Amino acid sequence: MFQASMKIGIALGGHGDARLEATDIALLQAIKRTGSVAQAGRACGISYRHAWGRIAGINTWAGCDWVTMERGRGATLSAECADVLGALAALEGEFAETRERVTARLNETLAGLARRHRQGNRWRLSHDLLIEQALTRLNAARDVAIDAKFGGSRHNLESLATGACEFAGFHIPASDVRGRLRRLAAALPGLREARLLHLMDRVQGLMVPAGNPKRIRGIGDLARRGVRFINRQKNSGSRELFDALLRKQRVDRAGVNGYGHEEFTHFAVAAAVSSGMADAAFGIEAAARQAGLDFLPLAAECYFIAAGPGVTDAAESAALVDWFCGDEAAALAAGLGGYTLRGEDAGFGFRPALRRARG
Secondary structure, eight states, X not given: OOOOOOOOXXXXXXXXXXXXXXXXHHHHHXXXXXXXXXXXXXXXXXXXHHHXXXXXXXXXXXXXXXEEEETTTEEEEOHHHXXXXXXXXXXXXXXXXXXXXXXXXXXXXXXXXXHHHHHOSEEEEOOOHHHHHHHHHHHHTSSOOOEEEEOOHHHHHHHHHTTSOSEEEEEEEGGGHHHHHHHHHHHOGGGTXXXXXXXXXEEEEEEEOTTOTTOOOSXXXXXXXXXXXXXXXXXXXXXXXXXXXXXXXXXXXXXSTTTTOEESSHHHHHHHHHTTSOXXXXXXXXXXXXXXXXXXXXXXXXXXXXXXXXOTTOHHHHHHHHHHTSHHHHHHHHXXXXXXXXXXXXXXXXXXXXXXXXX
């Protein structure tokens, strides 16, 4: 890590271009301490002859002998020279506190830059298969690295609002974009100046074993006897969407066997159904296909990246949007299923989005 130090250098001007440099002042201070030109030269790392040459220059600059030699008494300084060195010593003492304070501030700044260099922009993303593919490919390209962690949509947005990350991935129902953005902006004022990158739309629904042996047709069937369900974690966008569908269908969550059994990714709930641990789960179509499950589509949603103020020009965000506009993303999305790619910089933040977002 970089570490700053500060040195204050003093030079005394004279007639014309003549100057008394810091090295000359150091030599005079050494003579004052030792009373010997030879010892002062050694203390300053210069030869005896060089020291005498510097002294000759000092005396010429001063217009009088600041340093004299007397047999048996060694080298002595004139009263004028001693007064100047005393004033410089007092000035150095006054500078010391300022130097320490400024150095501490500079080192704090350097430490912050070092942390930022190591960490890069912090991404908190809602889990998605296509997002995982994008991160893998962008990080492999080596020209841009995205340091990402997956979490629930609400938690990601809270992290962005409080400055704990620079980018947050979240998804909201396509049928209520305006209302959901309005409520989020009201609940989390720190989001109002964030900008939105609309990456894609996707479909969520019920994952069931191939052939759908329990004949599950909709949300209401989850409350039937003998149907085991596995849920997503609290504060995830999928959990919020599932709860909204329960309310719309007037299904009591207490009657859903397994409502309290939680997993943290679409892969995890799909694997639980595929392994026979559950008869149904709620998640994206792409995860159901990957696990060889049947899928019952129930709701479309929009996946956004919210970018903190001042970081929307980051290389990572530009690369991510570009990737979602490219042929590779289109081919992967078609193979996974359930995606409509957007790859758009929405060009507005939460505050104006309350007026401009589609309902």
